[in-house]
Amino acid sequence: MTKVIDICIFAHNEEDDICLLLEDICKQTIITGGSYDVKFTIAANACSDGTVSLAKAYLSKLEKEKSDCFSVVDLALGGKSRTWNKFTHELSREEAELLMYMDGDIRLHDNSVLEKMVVEISNNDALHLFSSKPVKDVDYYQNATGFVQILISKSGGKLTDLKKAVCGSLHIARSNVIRQIFLPIGLPGEDGFLSAMVKTNALSEPDNFDRVDGGRDDIFHTYESIGTISELIQHQTRLVIGSAVNSALFRYISENGGTHLQNKAILQESASDDSWVAEKLKLLLPKAPYGFVPFHFLTKRISAFLNRNEKKSAKSFLILAIGVVFDVLVYFKASLKMASGHGANYW
Numbered sequence: 001m002t003k004v005i006d007i008c009i010f011a012h013n014e015e016d017d018i019c020l021l022l023e024d025i026c027k028q029t030i031i032t033g034g035s036y037d038v039k040f041t042i043a044a045n046a047c048s049d050g051t052v053s054l055a056k057a058y059l060s061k062l063e064k065e066k067s068d069c070f071s072v073v074d075l076a077l078g079g080k081s082r083t084w085n086k087f088t089h090e091l092s093r094e095e096a097e098l099l100m101y102m103d104g105d106i107r108l109h110d111n112s113v114l115e116k117m118v119v120e121i122s123n124n125d126a127l128h129l130f131s132s133k134p135v136k137d138v139d140y141y142q143n144a145t146g147f148v149q150i151l152i153s154k155s156g157g158k159l160t161d162l163k164k165a166v167c168g169s170l171h172i173a174r175s176n177v178i179r180q181i182f183l184p185i186g187l188p189g190e191d192g193f194l195s196a197m198v199k200t201n202a203l204s205e206p207d208n209f210d211r212v213d214g215g216r217d218d219i220f221h222t223y224e225s226i227g228t229i230s231e232l233i234q235h236q237t238r239l240v241i242g243s244a245v246n247s248a249l250f251r252y253i254s255e256n257g258g259t260h261l262q263n264k265a266i267l268q269e270s271a272s273d274d275s276w277v278a279e280k281l282k283l284l285l286p287k288a289p290y291g292f293v294p295f296h297f298l299t300k301r302i303s304a305f306l307n308r309n310e311k312k313s314a315k316s317f318l319i320l321a322i323g324v325v326f327d328v329l330v331y332f333k334a335s336l337k338m339a340s341g342h343g344a345n346y347w
Helices: 018-025 051-060 080-091 113-122 146-154 190-200 229-256 260-270 276-284 296-307 314-339
Strands: 003-011 036-045 070-075 098-103 129-131 133-136 170-174 212-214 220-223
Touching: 003 018, 003 080, 003 113, 018 051, 036 051, 036 080, 051 070, 070 080, 080 098, 080 190, 098 113, 113 129, 113 170, 129 190, 190 212, 190 229, 229 260, 229 276, 229 296, 229 314, 260 276, 296 314
Parallel strands: 003 036, 003 098, 036 070, 129 212, 133 220
Antiparallel strands: 098 170, 129 170
16 A cells, blocks of 8 residues: 655745755655655745745646645745644645655755655654754765864754754654644744654653654755854754743643643644743743753753763863853853743744
8 A cells, every 4th residue: 555645845935945955856766666655745934035936937847747746835924833733734635644844955865865764664663753864064065164164063963862852854753643743833942842742742641762763874864054153153042942942831731731632732722822932931931040041051061071981082171161161152142032032933
């Protein structure tokens, strides 16, 4: 029996990248092999550039067998969590067994990567969500030059266990699991929120780490690396804010729900109210003793360093010191942003 798979491509002002991704997708064995019933939905949300027209023009030139695998949806309202909800609960086909999600600015260098993801999750009944490994383009092409680029290349992702986390830029999930979840509108940390929902059945059960997997070197995609230190600080600030917001919302759901049905009802409310996240953060934060951002964001780099089973050198301590200074800067910037009311919808 042919497996039915629906795939969402998130696209917000991606006119420079969307056709490159579509070119990569058209080479994928998940389409060319003929073994799957697959449909790609390009979810263009709040685009003010040529993303929609360029995508439609590219698809119009394909042979009908391939073009029939795609549709372009032009959504007036933006936001990744809002678009995620729209695709998951409205746009995807009811009969789809697997739902895949990808960002519109990534690249696929292995023509079988999407099929590998399908096989990986299909062969493991305990697995609910599988992520592709994100690789910086400067690392893939090995063209990082200069101190700043090398520093950026070495930063990010080192403190995240990809086998226990969700990579929002490319992952696949079982539809019967993922359709039990709704994401709050304006959520700045979708990946961490989704990971927690899948591993805990919407916070109604203890963590089950067997449900989430990824990080395999042979299943990967690339993304454009950040180019400057200021962009890196901005990016890391968003990650910290996203994690801090998630921590607060998890607390709210746990204290006001309990069972899966109760927690699901709270999530459905959060997905239908643009002001829900902001209102809940006003109630929940600051939280004594750490204020707006939990202290562990300041200490996790040190903990990871101390728990690493390798010989510590003077160079490694220097790198640690630079990283800690960077973390302190990001921590206080994130705290100030949240204190000024910029937690919800922060990008």
